[in-house]
Amino acid sequence: xxxxxxxxxxxxxxxxxxxxxxxxxxxxxxxxxxxxxxxxxxxxxxxxxxxxxxxxxxxxxxxxxxxxxxxxxxxxxxxxxxxxxxxxxxxxxxxxxxxxxxxxxxxxxxxxxxxxxxxxxxxxxxxxxxxxxxxxxxxxxxxxxxxxxxxxxxxxxxxxxxxxxxxxxxxxxxxxxxxxxxxxxxxxxxxxxxxxxxxxxxxxxxxxxxxxxxxxxxxxxxxxxxxxxxxxxxxxxxxxxxxxxxxxxxxxxxxxxxxxxxxxxxxxxxxxxxxxxxxxxxxxxxxxxxxxxxxxxxxxx
Amino acid sequence: xxxxxxxxxxxxxxxxxxxxxxxxxxxxxxxxxxxxxxxxxxxxxxxxxxxxxxxxxxxxxxxxxxxxxxxxxxxxxxxxxxxxxxxxxxxxxxxxxxxxxxxxxxxxxxxxxxxxxxxxxxxxxxxxxxxxxxxxxxxxxxxxxxxxxxxxxxxxxxxxxxxxxxxxxxxxxxxxxxxxxxxxxxxxxxxxxxxxxxxxxxxxxxxxxxxxxxxxxxxxxxxxxxxxxxxxxxxxxxx
Numbered sequence: 001x002x003x004x005x006x007x008x009x010x011x012x013x014x015x016x017x018x019x020x021x022x023x024x025x026x027x028x029x030x031x032x033x034x035x036x037x038x039x040x041x042x043x044x045x046x047x048x049x050x051x052x053x054x055x056x057x058x059x060x061x062x063x064x065x066x067x068x069x070x071x072x073x074x075x076x077x078x079x080x081x082x083x084x085x086x087x088x089x090x091x092x093x094x095x096x097x098x099x100x101x102x103x104x105x106x107x108x109x110x111x112x113x114x115x116x117x118x119x120x121x122x123x124x125x126x127x128x129x130x131x132x133x134x135x136x137x138x139x140x141x142x143x144x145x146x147x148x149x150x151x152x153x154x155x156x157x158x159x160x161x162x163x164x165x166x167x168x169x170x171x172x173x174x175x176x177x178x179x180x181x182x183x184x185x186x187x188x189x190x191x192x193x194x195x196x197x198x199x200x201x202x203x204x205x206x207x208x209x210x211x212x213x214x215x216x217x218x219x220x221x222x223x224x225x226x227x228x229x230x231x232x233x234x235x236x237x238x239x240x241x242x243x244x245x246x247x248x249x250x251x252x253x254x255x256x257x258x259x260x261x262x263x264x265x266x267x268x269x270x271x272x273x274x275x276x277x278x279x280x281x282x283x284x285x286x287x288x289x290x291x292x293x294x295x296x297x298x299x300x301x
Numbered sequence: 302x303x304x305x306x307x308x309x310x311x312x313x314x315x316x317x318x319x320x321x322x323x324x325x326x327x328x329x330x331x332x333x334x335x336x337x338x339x340x341x342x343x344x345x346x347x348x349x350x351x352x353x354x355x356x357x358x359x360x361x362x363x364x365x366x367x368x369x370x371x372x373x374x375x376x377x378x379x380x381x382x383x384x385x386x387x388x389x390x391x392x393x394x395x396x397x398x399x400x401x402x403x404x405x406x407x408x409x410x411x412x413x414x415x416x417x418x419x420x421x422x423x424x425x426x427x428x429x430x431x432x433x434x435x436x437x438x439x440x441x442x443x444x445x446x447x448x449x450x451x452x453x454x455x456x457x458x459x460x461x462x463x464x465x466x467x468x469x470x471x472x473x474x475x476x477x478x479x480x481x482x483x484x485x486x487x488x489x490x491x492x493x494x495x496x497x498x499x500x501x502x503x504x505x506x507x508x509x510x511x512x513x514x515x516x517x518x519x520x521x522x523x524x525x526x527x528x529x530x531x532x533x534x535x536x537x538x539x540x
Binding site for chain 2: 083084088110112113115116124126127128129130131132135136146162163164166167168169171172173175176179182183191234235237
């Protein structure tokens with residue numbers, strides 16, 4: 001199921017996210033990798049689950065293998081594909097492979113730099129940027145590769161892209177967002193936002209593009225995590241208010257508090273967005289409470 | 302200019318065989334500016350090697366200040382004529398210059414054994430006597446017409462051509478919080494120039510065949526021919 005079919009019907013699209021395991025999937029098919037178990041627990045509450053691609057440049061199981069595993073389990077994956085580790089041959093080949101294996105949704109992005117990960121001496125590829133990647137994917141949809149050669153059996157997938165509402169100057173992100181739409185992006189998932197005003201300001205400027213936007217949220221689990229993200233995770237700003245609030249309760253009450261805080265935030269911004277992308281970072285069990293708090297119920301596509 | 306930095310002395314010495322006679326060659330242009338292979342550093346290197354028991358057959362920095370080691374005809378004359386006696390006694394050349402200079406010494410000495418004394422780190426602008434900074438990646442296909450002269454292939458850690466990733470914080474790059482985001486620099490410059498419109502057009506992927514090594518340039522007074530693996534381009538400077 002392509003997410004575009006939900007957006008087209010005006011549904012509020014809910015996606016979650018899992019990170020593939022650091023290792024291979026067990027050959028014993030009865031043993032599910034933890035990312036598939038997390039996705040299974042999410043799947044009752046969301047329309048689709050993103051599968052990250054060597055997230056933070058940390059080497060893991062391939063996002064395509066994990067996406068296919070989700071699909072096999074009846075979960076709709078959003079296969080993430082980054083430019084960091086592949087040149088244009090590999091990117092196109094992987095897109096053709098993904099479509100051939102039944103993937104309907106792909107999130108096309110630049111990727112975190114290798115210096116942020118666990119293989120710092122690797123060669124960063126970045127043969128294409130994310131706009132060129134989307135343009136290339138559009139080519140495969142229209143029947144030709146990036147060199148202009150015809151291909152057999154075009155791909156037909158929904159192309160997602162990312163944008164960061166926290167970015168200063170925002171004008172530069174909007175310029176790139178427009179380029180992504182012109183290149184063929186069908187929907188956007190934003191970087192994690194914690195400030196209603198930041199998202200509101202962004203949407204006031206982005207709604208003219210008339211392209212669906214899912215507001216991105218990362219569940220804040222502890223004050224330490226907030227401080228860590230502010231220091232180490234680029235493009236995200238966790239306001240002190242959030243850090244103080246999650247720190248105001250005992251550890252055992254933090255899931256409840258996180259659900260309340262995240263849910264309230266989503267409730268406040270949902271009218272401005274066409275969906276929400278929740279990044280639980282392992283706290284998948286909190287997602288139902290977040291959605292409850294946000295007064296959002298998954299519609300069935 | 303080609304920025305170079307000397308290899309640590311223990312790394313240099315460990316590749317020199319016992320009894321090997323070494324001739325030290327510096328460069329009076331780029332390596333001189335980098336204090337990695339000018340006259341002072343070349344003389345000093347000869348002493349540092351001697352102090353560590355290496356037999357030094359001689360040393361030179363061909364030509365006056367400003368003369369590049371990579372000018373083959375000049376380097377050949379200096380090594381094979383001016384220093385002919387010492388070079389005859391030499392087993393190898395330790396080159397304090399860039400990789401081009403190392404190869405120039407191979408050519409100049411008809412295939413002499415060489416040791417690189419420096420790491421060649423980038424092509425840079427001599428911003429001051431103490432600072433050399435990289436603004437060009439020598440990619441073979443200049444794209445800075447639409448960026449106000451600032452190169453995204455060099456200033457953006459991900460070499461993005463259509464705008465920034467989402468990773469910058471406080472104007473700085475996600476890779477290094479001390480380094481400005483190249484795209485924010487480009488934006489700031491174009492805004493100042495009143496030319497933000499230059500950022501609007503889609504920029505297609507780079508032609509990396511122009512970047513495939515090794516590349517050559519054949520020049521005459523009226524035209525030049527650039528050859529890379531996938532490209533052969535001849536351009537006139539007369540029409």
